[in-house]
Amino acid sequence: MTTGMTLSSGQTATGPLLSVAGDLDHRSAGVFRAAVNALALLPGQLLTVDLSALAFCDSSGITALISGRNNARAAGADVALVRVPPSTVRILRILGLDQVFRVDPAPAPGSAPDPDPV
Amino acid sequence: MCGTSDGDPDLDTGIVTGTTGAGTGTSVGIGTGSGSGTGEESVDDAERAQFSALLEDSAEDLYEHAPCGYLSTLLDGQIAKVNATLLAWLGYTRAQLVGRRRFADLLTVGGKLYHETHFAPLLAMQGRLSGIALELKCADGSRLPVLVTSVVKTGTDGEPLLIRTTVFDARDRRAYEKELLRARKQAEQAGEDAEQARAEAETAHQGVEAERARLQRVVSILQKSLLPPELPRMPGLDAAAYYHPASVDVIGGDFYDLFPLDKGRWGFFLGDVCGKGPEAAAVTSLIRYTLRAAFLVDSDPVHTLATLNAALHERFTGSDPRYCTAIAGTLTPGGEAGAVTVGLAGGGHPPALLLRADGTADFLPTPGGMLLGVLADPQLTSATTLLRPGDTMLLYTDGLTEARTRSGPRYSEEDLHAFVADLAPAGAQTTVDAVQRLLGGFGEGLDDDTALLALGVPAARTAAANPGAAR
Numbered sequence: 001m002t003t004g005m006t007l008s009s010g011q012t013a014t015g016p017l018l019s020v021a022g023d024l025d026h027r028s029a030g031v032f033r034a035a036v037n038a039l040a041l042l043p044g045q046l047l048t049v050d051l052s053a054l055a056f057c058d059s060s061g062i063t064a065l066i067s068g069r070n071n072a073r074a075a076g077a078d079v080a081l082v083r084v085p086p087s088t089v090r091i092l093r094i095l096g097l098d099q100v101f102r103v104d105p106a107p108a109p110g111s112a113p114d115p116d117p118v
Numbered sequence: 119m120c121g122t123s124d125g126d127p128d129l130d131t132g133i134v135t136g137t138t139g140a141g142t143g144t145s146v147g148i149g150t151g152s153g154s155g156t157g158e159e160s161v162d163d164a165e166r167a168q169f170s171a172l173l174e175d176s177a178e179d180l181y182e183h184a185p186c187g188y189l190s191t192l193l194d195g196q197i198a199k200v201n202a203t204l205l206a207w208l209g210y211t212r213a214q215l216v217g218r219r220r221f222a223d224l225l226t227v228g229g230k231l232y233h234e235t236h237f238a239p240l241l242a243m244q245g246r247l248s249g250i251a252l253e254l255k256c257a258d259g260s261r262l263p264v265l266v267t268s269v270v271k272t273g274t275d276g277e278p279l280l281i282r283t284t285v286f287d288a289r290d291r292r293a294y295e296k297e298l299l300r301a302r303k304q305a306e307q308a309g310e311d312a313e314q315a316r317a318e319a320e321t322a323h324q325g326v327e328a329e330r331a332r333l334q335r336v337v338s339i340l341q342k343s344l345l346p347p348e349l350p351r352m353p354g355l356d357a358a359a360y361y362h363p364a365s366v367d368v369i370g371g372d373f374y375d376l377f378p379l380d381k382g383r384w385g386f387f388l389g390d391v392c393g394k395g396p397e398a399a400a401v402t403s404l405i406r407y408t409l410r411a412a413f414l415v416d417s418d419p420v421h422t423l424a425t426l427n428a429a430l431h432e433r434f435t436g437s438d439p440r441y442c443t444a445i446a447g448t449l450t451p452g453g454e455a456g457a458v459t460v461g462l463a464g465g466g467h468p469p470a471l472l473l474r475a476d477g478t479a480d481f482l483p484t485p486g487g488m489l490l491g492v493l494a495d496p497q498l499t500s501a502t503t504l505l506r507p508g509d510t511m512l513l514y515t516d517g518l519t520e521a522r523t524r525s526g527p528r529y530s531e532e533d534l535h536a537f538v539a540d541l542a543p544a545g546a547q548t549t550v551d552a553v554q555r556l557l558g559g560f561g562e563g564l565d566d567d568t569a570l571l572a573l574g575v576p577a578a579r580t581a582a583a584n585p586g587a588a589r
């Protein structure tokens with residue numbers, strides 16, 4: 001089954017970075033969860049999830065994000081969603097999850113990208 | 119023949135050689151050849167001998183070495199004459215056959231029987247038989263397939279004298295027939311194999327189809343168990359609902375219910391479990407009964423959602439978490455001029471839409487209400503409104519507001535707001551029917567299941583002709 005999602009990883013000053021491109025949905029949620037589980041997060045670290053290339057996120061995708069957040073919290077770390085597209089910001093607000101995640105919306109068009117969100 | 123052909127390239131040499139050769143056999147030739155005056159005649163004789171050989175006018179040689187076997191038998195079957203070709207094929211000497219064997223002795227057991235019952239009587243009756251396939255026994259015990267043609271030679275008085283038989287070697291033909299037969303059997307076998315494979319594929323296909331139909335029945339039955347079989351009739355209130363499955367093969371996670379509470383009040387909820395399939399359906403079943411039970415204990419919508427949240431959070435904290443969004447609320451009739459008070463709470467769910475009797479439409483937001491099951495103590499937000507005659511409230515799941523439209527972008531809440539604003543004022547059934555048609559228009563773009571629940575107060579009696587208020 002093709003997932004329509006690509007993941008890339010990196011590092012920021014505060015911890016690991018995961019960049020999600022494409023659709024985070026019931027087909028790709030498992031892949032995302034596995035990727036988060038594979039990260040060895042340390043207490044005090046911040047897992048940064050870059051959603052700037054996220055095309056679509058359904059309820060399974062949201063579940064995967066929460067699952068990632070729970071894993072991070074279990075390790076004493078935290079999660080920040082950065083460069084979140086407006087549609088996903090809207091969904092996160094409807095779900096009340098803007099109170100659970102640190103959500104940094106995508107910068108307005110034309111402004112310089114902000115790779116260091118916190 | 120050989121000598122003749124040797125002489126061909128050079129006529130002069132040939133003549134000299136031929137004359138010498140001929141001279142040894144024909145004294146006349148030599149005699150005339152010795153005289154110088156008769157040299158011309160001697161050359162003529164030699165040429166005639168060469169042509170004679172070329173034309174095969176030696177009947178004896180033609181008989182003996184013909185490309186087919188010849189056999190003459192007496193009327194009792196005794197072999198009277200046989201040619202060298204047939205003797206060579208059979209491996210017998212002439213002395214072994216002539217006057218000692220009958221034609222039938224050369225046949226196989228089956229051939230003998232056929233000869234006695236068919237061949238000989240027919241030949242006697244017709245005087246001729248042709249192209250009969252038989253097998254002859256050779257001296258070394260091998261079999262020689264042949265085609266036999268026989269004629270009865272009669273005397274001048276018409277009395278039969280003997281039987282003349284030609285025998286054609288049919289080995290090549292028999293091999294060809296066997297090859298044809300083998301090819302035919304192979305083709306028939308291939309045909310049978312193909313038919314069997316087709317039948318097996320058909321059986322397998324039927325099995326798969328039956329299994330699929332069975333699965334769809336199970337999915338359909340389970341799905342129905344997650345939804346009320348029919349909505350209750352409420353005095354002074356209309357209700358309509360619609361459930362659109364994402365697929366006949368996959369059970370969805372959307373749910374809704376409408377049920378009586380005490381003092382003429384009604385409870386309702388609608389929600390969406392994250393994910394699809396049997397696991398989601400199991401959770402959906404748990405949610406439905408948890409909410410119904412919670413309403414019995416305490417009908418405050420915030421409290422019912424808090425109870426549900428606690429059940430989900432406690433139950434599904436492992437590697438397979440299950441969350442849901444929901445709106446739950448109560449309807450309290452008995453307000454001024456038929457108005458019904460709505461109190462509801464939202465947990466991470468898209469806001470309800472209100473279609474007012476005056477033709478406007480608004481969201482009824484529950485901001486900050488959180489997805490249920492994520493946190494132990496989530497924020498849950500309540501809202502109230504008054505439904506007056508002609509007002510309808512629409513609850514929906516995000517299958518609707520996340521459908522991919524044919525033009526590309528997803529159908530948004532703003533799109534839905536504009537759609538119902540055009541529709542208002544409309545009764546519960548009219549609203550559900552219109553949104554159902556909208557969903558149908560998404561076609562393949564509707565990749566999630568979708569639930570709709572509309573609750574309305576019928577328009578005043580003067581507007582009873584409104585089909586939406588008919589229920």
